[in-house]
Amino acid sequence: MLTSFGQAGAADCLAERQGEGRVAAVVDARSFRLDDGREIRLASIEREGTDRVSARAALSAIVTGRDVTLHGEDDTPDRYGRQSAFVFVAGSEHSVQGELLRRGEALLSGDISDKNCAAALAAAERAARDAKLGIWAETTAIKNAESPGDILAAMGHFTVVEGRVLSVRQAGAITYLNFGRNWTRDFAATISRRIIPAFENAGLGPKSLENRRIRVRGVVSSRGGPRIELLRVGQIEVLGGN
Structure with missing residues (x-):
């Protein structure tokens, strides 16, 4: 269950606020579309191997139909028109990235400059790896x-x-x-x-x-x-x- 905001969440991956919206649909394992048409790409995580059905389902379960806030250093869309951001579901102290990593449904990309954020997400991935959840249940992970x-x-x-x-x-x-x-x-x-x-x-x-x-x-x-x-x-x- 996603829990309410606390100081730990504020210290981790809450960079400058870059917008908000309601999630209309999940596009793939690491991107979704807001009800105003914007496509959001989850920053600093990667999918493992091919686009796994379970990873897409995990993202859908977390964000579909939910109000979210977007945080990051830059809201400029990439060449495909997607805005990269750290995403927080309303009422949650953890980023969506952290939730996916904690469930073993994503990999940390290693491109985070903020040390607090990097440490929090690395800990989330490590917890899933130690518990052999999701991706990490496979011996070939x-x-x-x-x-x-x-x-x-x-x-x-x-x-x-x-x-x-x-x-x-x-x-x-x-x-x-x-x-x-x-x-x-x-x-x-x-x-x-x-x-x-x-x-x-x-x-x-x-x-x-x-x-x-x-x-x-x-x-x-x-x-x-x-x-x-x-x-x-x-x-x-x-x-x-x-």
Whole structure:
């Protein structure tokens, strides 16, 4: 059940208010249409794999027919005409994003700049993962970096991969976190030179990750072996020591 507003909710993901409305229909697992015609895309979460029926049903159960407020830094629609926002159902202290993550019906994208919001949503995802809810009930929810074929099967989809970084190498303007020895076959995460300083400032300099077990998330592509491009610090989670 959604509970009433409290200080915790106000401290988490309530950025500047960018509008309000009543939800008329759910479009897919992470977007819906208001009764005035605006299409809203839930910020900072991703669907897992293909558009799962259960994820769409979960969003529908939370928002359909409900009054909502929209919060964010910018209400400019994207090229598809969708407004990206953190969404709160009237009377709830948790964002819709947090509810979906808590139920295991979404993945955290890792693109949140506000630390309080990022921490709250990461905790929601972690709770679902620990309880093996929704997505996390599947043993394949987190791909093994040592199984490049399984990762390639998720080509074009947002995916979570876990493994040990065996080596860190730079080629031109790209740094590779290599999870295997064969660059034409094995999985690697890539970081562009221009954003290396952001990772270093967060204590995640590429060289410091060598021989560390980490979890990365992003859209899978293929350049020889499967790849995930790391654009933001939030896409990396260090899991333990050497």
